[in-house]
Each structure stands twice: as structure tokens, then as C-alpha cells.
Amino acid sequence: MFDAIKSAWALFLGLAFIMLGNGLQGSLVAVRAQFEVFNTSVIGFVMAGYFVGFFLGSIIVPRLVGRVGHVRVFGALASLASFGVLVYPIFVDPIAWFLIRVLTGVCYAGLYIICESWLNDRATNETRGQLLSVYMIISLLGMGGGQYLLNLYSPADFQLFTIVSVLISLSVVPVLVSAARVPEFEAPETMGPLRLYKASPLGVVSMFLVGTSAGVVMGMGPSFAYQQGLTIAEVSVFMSAIFVGGFIFTWPIGKLSDIMDRRTVIMIAAVAAVAAGAFGASLGNDNKLLVFIAVGLAGGVTFPIYSLSIAYTNDYLSPKQMVAASSALVMTNGLGAMLGPNIGAGAMELFGPSGFYITIAGIHVAMAAFALWRMTRRAALPAEEQGTFVAVPRTSAMAATMSPEYDHPEDDLVEEEQDLEPMDDLPEPPESAEETSPTEHEGGIKDGKQ
Template sequence: MTAPAQTPATTISAAWSLWALLLGVGLLMLGNGLQGSLLGVRAAEEAFGNTVTGLVMSAYFVGFLAGSTLTPRKLRQVGHIRVFAALASITSVAILVHVLFIDPWVWAAMRLVTGFAYAGLYVVTESWLNGHAGNHLRGRLLAFYMVISYLGMGGGQLLLNVADPSGVVLFLIVSILMSLALVPILLSYTPQPDISQPEAMSLRRLYRLAPLGTLGCLLTGIANGSVFGMGAVFATGSGLAVDQVAAFMGAFILGGALLQWPLGKLSDKTDRRVVIVAVAALATVLSLVGLLLGRGDALPLTLLGVLLGGTTLTLYSLLLACANDALTPSQTLAASSSLVLALGIGAILGPLTTGLLMDAIGPDGFLWDLALIHAAIVVFGGYCLVRRPATDVEEHGHYVAVPAGTAPLGATWVEEAASEPTQLEFELSEPPTEAPPNGSAG
């Protein structure tokens, strides 16, 4: 199954030719946004405890790592449509098991399965998008996909108000959304690209080439895992009602969507590391300010969610661009999966560390966790600014906004497929030393 010979000429034509895929993604993200908050609220109602809830939520990211690793092989064997349909079906079943068995061990197993399936769905979607558009459209098409992803996740938070989380209706709605996501894909013709698996780059070597991008992805993974795994638990523990919890989580995602492009464009025009340090510093301050807010007061917490989302959820894209600035094109392809691995490892740790802190000091543990993580980014970013030379603005890679909850692996596989380099070509294309090209600052 190969991509069509003629690629679309405009972003609109590219998006229209993939309307079935994008509609399916929108439905999947609606379900994903709803189930994340739903499980956090329901776990609090069932008195799982913050540490146990953190472990349950972390299982999602363990599955996520496995799914992002194993899906490419299955894609080559059976193609995009079959893999998409199978994984979406798995998510539809997994959410129903949650309501059949109210047990943290069962929930952890199902979260692992759900993480595995969603990682695969992101891989399928992003490789599909990248393979369908030429270089002149790829960034804009991915941005269009980003908007759909954020709108879906934000809309899913609002669906928490449709029914009582203590019942079964919301679980059924998630399952219905997952199942409906299959319909447009299976009943329409959507051209599929060819892909091949990229060659890997170890995290150790990637850290030597792009230290801030690599360690920053690990740290921001912890923050993102905390937000999506324990944000609803924090809001519930702060005395917010169900509709207010939904508004708080939706505000987080809205803030991330609003500030992605402005911060990305700013980082294209100056030393990207300065923008990263400034954003992380602002997130640290906002987290500490949140400690001063009264619990049970929805409006200040929701406003805090917008501002924190605009800083926390935008760092991942900035760090990806920062890492790419320090790499050659062939290294960029090989490094993508390692950066996602760093993000995934951090995301596994996020709910666990937050849960432990919340058990120790209460809901404020959520904000302390975010403050400490972003403070660490500030400190290490400042160290890189002092010790490593800056990249010329003219040598910056092109910034592409990426949803914090997804794995940007697609570009790696599709661009690899276009050139199909051998292992020898990879080795010959790399610089003889581990120094970043052009004196860049990683």
C-alpha cells in the first residue's frame, strides 16, 4: 500500500483528502480527554488513595512506551487501516472493563492496555499525515492535526458534566466515541503511505548532542504525566465539583493551545533556550502562586489552569525544536524516537511522584511537583546557556507545534521511507565527533 503519486497542493486539500482520519482522531481525542478526568474523579470517589491512583495512571505511560515501539512492525505487516481499527477497538473494550471491575489492579492493567493502544494510534495517525503531505505542507498539516487534538481533548473534559461519574453512563460514552472513530476510516478510501522503521539513537548519545532537549523532554514528561494523570485528582481534592473539575482540566488544555504558536514563533527569532528557561521559570512561579489560592474557589483555580497549561504544555514542542537545532538531518530522524522515549519515561514517573507528594502534604503536592520540575528545567537550562554556545537564529530548525499528549514519531518513519538509508549511510552521514553541528547549543 503506497501513498498517491501526486501530493496535495494546499493544506486544505491535504486535510480534506484525509478527512476520515482526522474525524476519527477527533473522536478518539474526545474519548481520551473524557476518560482521563473521569478515572481521576472516580478513583477519588472510590478512595483508592493518591499514591495508588498515581500508580494506576502511570500504567498508561508504561503501555505508551510499549505501543510506540511495537506498532511500526505491525504497520509494515498489515497496514494503517487495520492497525487503526484494531487499536481503537481495544480502547473501546478497555474502558468498559474499568466499570465492570472497580479494582486498582484491574484499572492499572487496563490503563496499560489503553496506553499501548493510544501510542499505536498516534503512530498510525502521524505517520499517515507525514506520508501524505510534501515538505512544504507538513508543518501546517501537523498544526491542523494539533488543533483537532486539543479541541478533542478539551471537549472531552466538558463531557464530564453529561452524567454522574459514579455511574456507568460516562464510561459508555467513552466506549461509543472510540467505536465511532472507526466508522469514517473503514467506510471511506484514505490513501496509505509506505513506511520503514528508523534506526535508533541511544539516549546517552543524544544527551551528548542535545543535553537540554533530551533532559528537558524527560522533565516535561514528568510534568505532563502529572497534569493528565493527577490534575483531576488535585481539583477534586481541592473541593471542586465535577463540572468545576472539567472546567479546570479544560482550562489547562486551552492554555496550551493558545500559547503554542506565539511561543514557538518567538523561539524561532531568538535563542530558543532563553525562551525555554523563561517559560519554565514562569511555570515555577505560577505553581507557587497557586499554593496561595483558596481551595474550593473554582474561578481562581481555573484561571491558574489556563496560565499553567500555557507554560507546562508548550515546553515539549520548544524542547523538540531545541534538540533539532543541535542535530544534522540524519541525526534528527534517528533521534525522534529517543526523544519520545525520554518523554514517556518522564510521563511514567509523573503521576507516581505527584501521588506520593499529595499523600504526604495533600492537594498542594500537585503544585509543588510542578514547581520543582520546572525549577529543575530553569537550573539546567541556565547551565546550558552559560556552558554551551548559542545557535545562530538563521540556523534554527522550523518549529512545529506538537500536542503534549502525543508521540511525534510519524515524521521519522515516513521520511526514512523516502530515503531508505542503510546502516552504513547513517554512519557515514554522522559527524566524526559528538560536537553539535555549527556550534549549536542543544
């Protein structure tokens, strides 16, 4: 583990700065919007901009990297992200803020993709899982830790925006200094939505719904906390509790899914989210500890569903298809996240602040019902035929494709090259894989599981 960290410590340091800045920026914009007396539906519109940009960036940035290269694109995106956050206090207007959020989303999607590409290049079959686990921890702790920076200055002033800009700028130094070798870059392949849904209806639907839920929590959570009368310090604790819950529950729930039908675990997690939502909606702001516990439970049981959906879908795919499927699932999650803040804001306009939790509960009622229905439509896989659960950061499709469960042919090539010794008079290799094994299954949805 320590050798794996040592090989990529500079990348992890840069990613930590990026996560801290992103964690601070999301809550800062939402709270500042409350200070500027934006109504709730407008705040939902503004906050959705980040997820729109992130979705667009996941499509655009890989093409830019292929044309221009990692270093130039990373530097350009970091500069744009650093610039964008400084514009908020200058142009206090919902449309301007929405556009800045879109720009920020595009930039962060690109920063994640490029860092994860470099990280993936550092990984081997032996260290890939360890690096992904460390990245997951840094992601949760960085985003959660960024919430506490909200207390350094008043959100009504400009200093906190400057701090976000500084953090983004600092992230460039360790990342670019450590990236001595530019890896070959290929945008993750994707799978058609109909084919993916045919392979795993629950995986697609749960990924979309958990994306919607994440959009509600991350987009409207700070506004809900502020409207409930929490102080800025308490808003920080409220938002960080979401990530602490995710950190605590992700691995136990994941390991449980390795020995049980994953559909059952998804349904249990969704029902728990409904219970956490109902509990949170019933609370006032008199007992702050219960308020923090409620949102921590909501974050704790919903965060693992992202990785569970990927793991469940992969159980019905061949290793060669997992990369394309994971990329498509992440995009599906992004579509849901774009809708989340607006749905949550609409519910808060209709029901008051409790609409925040009502939305979370309603989304997971739908997920639990769909999971239960799917359990009547297809027999469960035996536990020994399921893959191993891997916790995946909720960043880009590149992170989702780093799982050691996937087919990583580049690692096999490296190992083969190291094992080969020079030999004379070797026979000519066949021109194609079909000549070597004409009857071999070419990969596809696993036999008998469709």
C-alpha cells in the same frame, strides 16, 4: 490550508473522536477512583498505567504494523480500547484498573501511530506543515473538549464509560473508509541516548522533565481538583483550562524561540511554570476563576516546552538525524510521564492537595537551573542558524517526525519522478552515493556545534 484539510478530513474526524474519548477517559477514571475512595497514592499508581502502556505501545505497535498491516492492527487496537474502557465499572480494583490503563495506553499509542502514518502519507513538502498545525489544533481542542463530556452523566454510573467506548468505535469508520491506499510503513529510527545527550543535553533533560510534569498534570489534575472541593462541572473547566492555555501560548512562545536563544526561552517558560505552581499552591477554592487561571497558566507555559525541546535539539543535528533524534526524545518524554503520576501522588500525600502544584514547581525549578547551567557551557547559536519552531502534538514519535524541517526523501522521489521525461541513452547511474560525491559530508552532528 483548506486544500490540505480537504485531503485528510476523514482522518482528522477520526482523530477528533479518538482525542475526545481520550480526554474524557483520563478525567473519568481519576474522578471515579475518588468516588471509590482509592487513596491518593493508589490513584497515582493507576493513572501511571496509561503512560506505561503508551511507552510499551510505541515500541510494540510499529513491529505489529510491519508484520500484519495498518488496517488489521488499527481495527484490533480500536476493539481492545473499546472493550477495555467497559471493564472499569465491572472490576473496581486498583490492580485491574492499572492493567486496563496499560492496555489503553498500548492501544492509544497504536491508534495514533497508524493515523499519523496515514496522515504523513497524505502530506507533501508543501502541505506537511499545514497538516501538522491542523493536527495540533485538533489534539488540543479534542482533549480539552472531552473534559466537558464528563458532565453528561454521573461518573459513579456506567454511562460515561460507554460513551468513551462509542467514541473509540466511531473513530474507526472515517479512518478506515478514508484509508484507500495503505502506505509503506517504517518504524521511526531512534538515536542512542548517550549520543543524543552529547548533541543536546538540555534537549534530553527538558524533554524528560516536561514529560514528568505532563504525567503529574494529566494523571493527578482531576484528583487534585476533586480534592479541592470542585464540582464535576468545575473539574471539567479546570482540566480543559490546561489545553486552552497550551493552545494560546504554544505558537507565541515558539515564535519567540525563533528570534532568541532557545535555551533562554526554555528557562523563561520553566520559571513561569514555577510561578504558576507557586500561585496555584497558594490558592484555596474560594475564587474559582483564579483556580482556573492558575492551571491555565501552568498548562500554557509547560505545553510548548515539549516542542521547544525538539526544536532546540534539532538545531544541533543534520536533517538526516532529526527523525531518529525526535523519536528518541519522545521516548524520553514517555519515561518521564510514567513517573509523573506517582511523584505527584506522593507529594499530595505528603503536603495535601497543594502537593500537586508543589510538584509542578519543583520539576521546573530543576529545568530552569539546568538550562541556566547549560548556558554557561556552550555559546548560543545565532538566530539565523536556528531551525523554525514547529508545534508538535504530544502523541507518538510518528507525529514528531512529520515536521517539514526534516529530511523526507520520499517527497523528493515523488517530485523527481514527476519532473522526469523519458530519455534514451542515459548514462548508467553510479552504484552508490559515495561514487557521486566521495568527499560529501555524510550527515551527523553539525560541524562545530558539538
